Amino acid sequence: MNDPFSRLQTLRAAALDVRDPTVCDEALSLLLELAKGAERILEIGAAECLTSIALHLATGAEVTAIERDPVRAQRARENIAAFGAERGVRLLEGDAGEILPCLEGTFDLIFLDGPKAQYRRYFADCKRLLRKKGVLVSDDVLFLGREKEKVPKKRRMLFEHIGEYLALLEGDPDFETQIIEIGEGLAVSRKLS
Ligand SMILES: C[S@@+](CC[C@H](N)C(=O)[O-])C[C@H]1O[C@@H](n2cnc3c(N)ncnc32)[C@H](O)[C@@H]1O
Helix, strand or coil, X not given: CCCHHHHHHHHHHHHHHCCCCCCCHHHHHHHHHHCCCCXXXXXXXXXXXXXXXXXXXXHCCEEEEEECCHHHHHHHHHHHHHCCCCCCEEEEECCHHHHHHHCCCCEXXXXXXXXXXXXXXXXXXXXXXXXXXXXXXXXXCCCCCCCHHHCCHHHHHHHHHHHHHHHHHHHCCCEEEEEECCCCCEEEEEECC
């Protein structure tokens, strides 16, 4: 149980148990695979930083994590300290919409897992911040399914936001996008140029 991955897995299981948001095991495995060789990673909507910490421990990459909720950000700071990852995971507490335009440099992998209605708004910064051949992973793109008629009326606006985001991604000639049906749907977009 001293192995940091086992400790992290226990925290992830506890978070999933109380329905605190964190990615499912399959989505984490895919992220770890995509992160191989990465030196700089960005997570937007990091909650308690359990995914950021896993990405850092697995790759040694420097991870920048953005989280707006102060209670989750505090837990994230405690988790980062508990794993001795202060030098590898940098938490930026605040609204991603305000923080993203201020970030500089490029990232090898960006994990977009913040507010779904804002994905479209964040896209230009994600594109700017992603290096050529880098990968943008957008989470939960199928969480309302694929058929508008089956979506409750009060969620249709969000369904449309996600649909417009996917159309933007899939129509961008600078990206090659695949939708993967694990968890609540992941869009994996490689930047071609
Ligand atoms: C699905 S959870 C993230 C789970 C996390 N990526 C993980 O794998 O453990 C979404 C997170 O986005 C955060 N969030 C919502 N709106 C935000 C915003 N405008 N800026 C930054 N974070 C935001 C929420 O507080 C929440 O913790």
